[in-house]
Amino acid sequence: xxxxxxxxxxxxxxxxxxxxxxxxxxxxxxxxxxxxxxxxxxxxxxxxxxxxxxxxxxxxxxxxxxxxxxxxxxxxxxxxxxxxxxxxxxxxxxxxxxxxxxxxxxxxxxxxxxxxxxxxxxxxxxxxxxxxxxxxxxxxxxxxxxxxxxxxxxxxxxxxxxxxxxxxxxxxxxxxxxxxxxxxxxxxxxxxxxxxxxxxxxxxxxxxxxxxxxxxxxxxxxxxxxxxxxxxxxxxxxxxxxxxxxxxxxxxxxxxxxxxxxxxxxxxxxxxxxxxxxxxxxxxxxxxxxxxxxxxxxxxxxxxxxxxxxxxxxxxxxxxxxxxxxxxxxxxxxxxxxxxxxxxxxxxxxxxxxxxxxxxxxxxxxxxxxxxxxxxxxxxxxxxxxxxxxxxxxxxxxxxxxxxxxxxxxxxxxxxxxxxxxxxxx
Numbered sequence: 001x002x003x004x005x006x007x008x009x010x011x012x013x014x015x016x017x018x019x020x021x022x023x024x025x026x027x028x029x030x031x032x033x034x035x036x037x038x039x040x041x042x043x044x045x046x047x048x049x050x051x052x053x054x055x056x057x058x059x060x061x062x063x064x065x066x067x068x069x070x071x072x073x074x075x076x077x078x079x080x081x082x083x084x085x086x087x088x089x090x091x092x093x094x095x096x097x098x099x100x101x102x103x104x105x106x107x108x109x110x111x112x113x114x115x116x117x118x119x120x121x122x123x124x125x126x127x128x129x130x131x132x133x134x135x136x137x138x139x140x141x142x143x144x145x146x147x148x149x150x151x152x153x154x155x156x157x158x159x160x161x162x163x164x165x166x167x168x169x170x171x172x173x174x175x176x177x178x179x180x181x182x183x184x185x186x187x188x189x190x191x192x193x194x195x196x197x198x199x200x201x202x203x204x205x206x207x208x209x210x211x212x213x214x215x216x217x218x219x220x221x222x223x224x225x226x227x228x229x230x231x232x233x234x235x236x237x238x239x240x241x242x243x244x245x246x247x248x249x250x251x252x253x254x255x256x257x258x259x260x261x262x263x264x265x266x267x268x269x270x271x272x273x274x275x276x277x278x279x280x281x282x283x284x285x286x287x288x289x290x291x292x293x294x295x296x297x298x299x300x301x302x303x304x305x306x307x308x309x310x311x312x313x314x315x316x317x318x319x320x321x322x323x324x325x326x327x328x329x330x331x332x333x334x335x336x337x338x339x340x341x342x343x344x345x346x347x348x349x350x351x352x353x354x355x356x357x358x359x360x361x362x363x364x365x366x367x368x369x370x371x372x373x374x375x376x377x378x379x380x381x382x383x384x385x386x387x388x389x390x391x392x393x394x395x396x397x398x399x400x401x402x403x404x405x406x407x408x409x410x411x412x413x414x415x416x417x418x419x420x421x422x423x424x425x426x
Contacts, residue, residue, distance in 0.1 A: 003091060003119055008064050008110060009045060010122075010415040012089055013038060014425065017113040024106040025093050028054040036062055043081045051087055053106055060086035068107060069095040122424055125414050131384035132409035137423050139389030146390065149418040150400035157403035158367070162353040169357075180292035180350055181206040187346045188281050190338065193274045196262040197281075200227050203258055212249075213289055220282045220314060221245035227278055228260030229323060238316040239323045270321035271331045280334060283311035295347055296354060296363065301370050304347065308339045340374050344395050348374075371396040381405050 011017055013035055022030040029052075036049030044061035051058050061084045065071060068090050076082040077097075088097060088107045097105045125133050138146065165179060172178045182201045189197035204226045212218040224230050225246030234240045249255065263274040270276070288294065288307070298304055313332040321330050334342075348367045355363030376382060376398035385392060385401045392398050404417065414420030 003066065005064065005066055006415055007119060007122060008066065008089065008091060009038065010421070010424075011110060011114055011118075012046070012062070012064055014421065016118060016425070017110055022108065022113075024053060024087075024108060026104060026106055028106065030087075030106070030108060033057070044085055049086065053087070058086040060084040062087045062089055064089045066091050067095075068093045068097060071095075071097045118424065122414065125420065125423065126412040131388070132405060133412060133414055134409075134419060134423055135384070135388045138419060141419060141422055143391070145422055146419060147397075150390075150397055150404065152418070153403040153408075154368075154371070154396055154400040156407075157399055158349065158352045159356075161349050162356060165349065165353040166357070176354065177290065177292045178206045180295075180346070183350070184284075184291070184342070184346050185281065187342055188277055189274075190272065190277070190341060192264050192268065192272075193277065196227070196258060196264075196274070197277075199258045199262065203256065208253060209285055210289065213286060216282075216286050216314075217241060218245050218249065219286055220279075222249055222255075223278055223282045223285070224275075225250060226255060226257050227263070227274070228257045229275065229278070231257075231260065232323070234323060236316070236320075236324060238314070270327070271335075273321050275320075275322050276317060276330065276332075279313050279317045280311055280332075283313045284308070287312055292350065295350065299366065301343070301373050305339050305343065308342065309333050309336075336375075340377075340395070343370065343374055344377070344399065348395075368396065371399065377402070 024030050031052040034050035036046035039047050044063045046062040049062045063085045088105045091111050093107050093109045169179045185201035186198040221242045224242055230243045230246050319326055348370050351363045351367035372394050374395035376392045376394055382398050382401050408417045
């Protein structure tokens with residue numbers, strides 16, 4: 001039977017094999033005092049392992065392979081990073097491995113030390129055709145264990161996204177306001193128009209917008225002009241004014257708009273059209289200078305939601321969802337789901353990122369509290385976990401579910417997931 005090497009890592013890490021009366025291939029007795037720490041970087045698979053081989057206690061690295069000869073297949077014989085390997089754990093032993101000094105690296109053979117039914121269970125789990133591997137088993141796992149795993153997933157998700165924030169922060173020389181503006185714009189795209197909104201923010205720096213915050217028409221002209229929507233001939237007064245302002249500002253600052261073809265309108269409700277989102281974005285910029293600084297001092301989630309749902313959007317958009325396309329009535333303000341999206345993906349993220357950056361634990365706690373107060377996201381992924389019996393009561397857990405689905409369930413990494421480990425252990 002052929003195993004993936006990751007399965008043997010799992011067997012070693014959780015000692016799912018016979019641990020009494022172990023012997024190396026050299027005949028020396030082996031006592032596992034500590035399996036060590038999994039190594040996620042280059043080098044041996046486990047570090048800081050503690051073993052007693054014969055009468056001598058060793059502390060060092062453990063390398064795991066399907067066959068002993070894989071040591072040469074992977075080129076470890078020429079890598080000084082493997083000089084501290086104290087035990088070679090394999091499924092089959094087919095070749096003796098020597099250190100540079102000529103001594104033999106002790107080998108533990110796992111074959112016959114664990115029931116092969118364990119792999120059969122693992123294989124059936126990762127090869128299931130359900131929405132996610134453990135869909136039919138997860139309801140039987142203690143909710144305390146499930147919630148513990150999901151809590152770690154949420155922290156992992158925020159940590160990953162914080163790295164993106166820090167990367168952009170470095171590009172703008174540590175300017176948090178500018179970084180926040182960039183991510184806010186990106187999030188205003190609501191996935192479908194995320195990329196053009198991000199391009200817009202890159203082409204229209206915050207410092208330039210700030211110079212015109214006392215002139216709403218100029219801010220709106222900059223936003224719509226850089227988005228590429230002011231190139232046509234207009235009959236309505238408002239877009240004519242915008243075009244005139246933009247042509248002056250474009251020449252003054254040497255601006256190049258993004259292509260209007262980047263924006264997506266198909267299969268969208270009019271209130272989600274990018275033109276309406278751009279109008280709302282302009283209103284937010286006009287209504288909230290130094291927004292990042294204000295948010296870091298914010299302790300009331302719902303006052304922010306109220307502000308986001310009462311933006312001074314230009315009255316033109318009450319009867320238009322596109323330039324020159326009149327309609328009876330358009331919802332100017334963002335709905336609850338849209339506001340919650342911004343709260344989750346921007347506000348809570350930046351509370352976490354800035355909390356880590358400035359070592360302010362209270363900001364991290366506030367981010368987690370806000371996520372617990374926000375309603376859960378509803379989509380095909382979260383619904384599949386709900387149907388399987390997982391409680392998703394708030395955004396804290398919906399975000400955690402999105403993380404575990406993307407980085408573990410979808411990639412069949414059950415051996416790296418606490419829930420999958422629990423199922424296999426049972």
